Amino acid sequence: MSNKVDEIMNEAFSEGRTFLLEPEAKEVCQIYGIPVTKFKVARSREEAVRFAEEIGYPVVLKIVSPDVIHKTDIGGVVVDVKNSKQVLEVYDRIIKNVKSRKADAKISGILIQEMAPDSTEVVVGEVRDPQFGPSIMFGLGGIFVEILKDVSFRIVPLTERDAREMIGEIKGYPILASYRGQPPSDVDSIVDIILRVSCLVSEHPEINQLDLNPIFVYSKGAKVIDAMIILKKP
């Protein structure tokens, strides 16, 4: 399974990129058994509508461009697109947004993605520490990560105990356990994602940084909504 991952990374390197496009990053996740939202890359307006219908409304449309890492910043993401008319409209709008902010951006296509129902957001990430090597981060999404920096780390390779401990260690853990009458989140599914990421990054030293942000966690199962993988030439 690693061969396919190598292929994806080599392609990025050959194009002079040091990061994977979102669909590439999600494919890498899929290869490692990490659950991601359904997605397809449309190269035309017609394809966009066809894929949206295959996936089922509502959908999310996102820019796919080697020149754009942070997609939201330039109006490259639109959520809750409900029908074919809106798909066409949003398709044009995203391309216009990107062109107007970054005229020379190469556009590889538009990602049509299943719109997963809202749920508790968590983040799983990876970073290479110069002394300890690949390390995994876990935190709750949104302000918990960004403002409160309520995150925990473990160094690869992780045991199941490590994964469970790092989830239980964050201050916001009670939100996962049960919050305002919500059913408890499926912690086992997060443990599973963490262990798969641990495996992925230890088998692929070219991965320099990784963000699965956000991941929606449900009372049963979890889904990666956005994935970013930054590479470093070995």
Added chain:
Amino acid sequence: MRIPEIRPYVIDNLKFMFKPDSIAVIGASRNPKKIGYQCLKNLIDSGYKGKIFPISPYADELLGLKCYPSINNVEDDIDLALVVIPKKLTEQIVTECAEKRVKTIAMITSGFSEVDNKELENRVVEICRKNKIPLLGPNIVGVADTSVKCNASFCQSLPYPGHIAFISQSGALAIALVGWTLKFKIGLSSLASIGNKADVDFSELILYYAERDENTRCICMYIEGIDAGPEFIESCKRAYVKKPLVALKAGISQRGTVAAMSHTGSLAGSTKIYMAAFRQGGVIPAENLTEMFDRALALSLQPPMMGDLCIVITNGGGAGVSATDASEKYGIPLRDTPDDLKAKAKNYMPSFGSVKNPIDLTGMCTKECYEKAITAALEHEDVDSVVVLYCHTAITDPMDIAEGIYSAVTKYEDVKKPVVACFIGGVECDEASNWLKEMGVPSYPSPERSMTAMGALREYGMLLGSVECDEASNWLKEMGVPPYPSPERSITAMRALRKYGMLLGGRKVE
């Protein structure tokens, strides 16, 4: 140079560095202002029983010992070469040591990678590695081992003897802290200053102390930076099941080298990564130097706390409240005193005492009250540890109280429940406290410090409990108890283990 892997020959041979039969002081000097003089004098003064060979081309005799122009002129085998010569001679000297088949080298000489002179350092290390000679340093204050009274360093004297192996990345701090060990009776088995750690690294020292040095019961580390991260975790994992590890990581500012392309990158600081490494390696962290030694002392003298009921016994309400506040911070849940213990404790206090946890014997209480209350607590099967607080009063003698505590503790040594003490007051309290430490009961001048010490004993208990829970989890499954791999839940599992009569941390439980 980063260690390529954990090397068994280093772990095997470090005994020649810490407990050598013969030492050559290369660069011994007659000038009392030189380190080459101090090291030789320290070896003689410490009462070291092995052979000492001063090496210097400038003298025939030094401090009453025959002096040799070169190590080649010594006929005996050399276990440890203590190198204090100028750096430009080091390469040649290390080559001579290799020819002489010296077993280990501790290099005090400085002026290497710490001042960007990496090339010379690498050449010296290469010679040592090729000849399988463990090299400690360079840029260190030396090594010391209290069990063989060997002070091969320029520390003012041997540390206070005891059971903590102290590994320090700072030399100056090591010297200063030797002073603390004497002043506060913090017993060390051994001291290793590792300086530039050009060859021997934390991981190998940890394993030597954990697996080869019987006199060491706790390994204590002052860490500024680790080069071989995965090896460090691996060795700690191997070590902590045998002996507790405590570490202080200094320099906790945010690392700037991680380019923050991702969220994760921007959130990873060296502190968080080190804390993760400590957690995964079973290392008990300390926030500062005081806490480091407070925790190490308790871990070197007392058994781990294998459970979650800690009873606090005090003669003053205020001290009890402070201890209660601190207990939360250090993760010791203070549950209520068991009813039958409450009934017993009432006999050892005036009517206005309190039997809740903390048990307040009041300022009226005597040596006998303390002794009986501690005994009752240690005897009780639900109690896992005892913290004894004493506030100095006009009507009691702290030394008397210390004797009472010691008498109760020795009576119940075999139940393997940890006890720590706290004496709040003036000089007379320090005396009582120091005496207790000498007798093997850790004692501190404030409730907070005694609670952080007990917190460390509980953390170590949980670590051991987790290990045993892993081992026992299959068995538990068969018994219909689901295994939970988290520390809090391992307590639940420990209770289950206790029920089925399994052993925990060497402590027999019913």
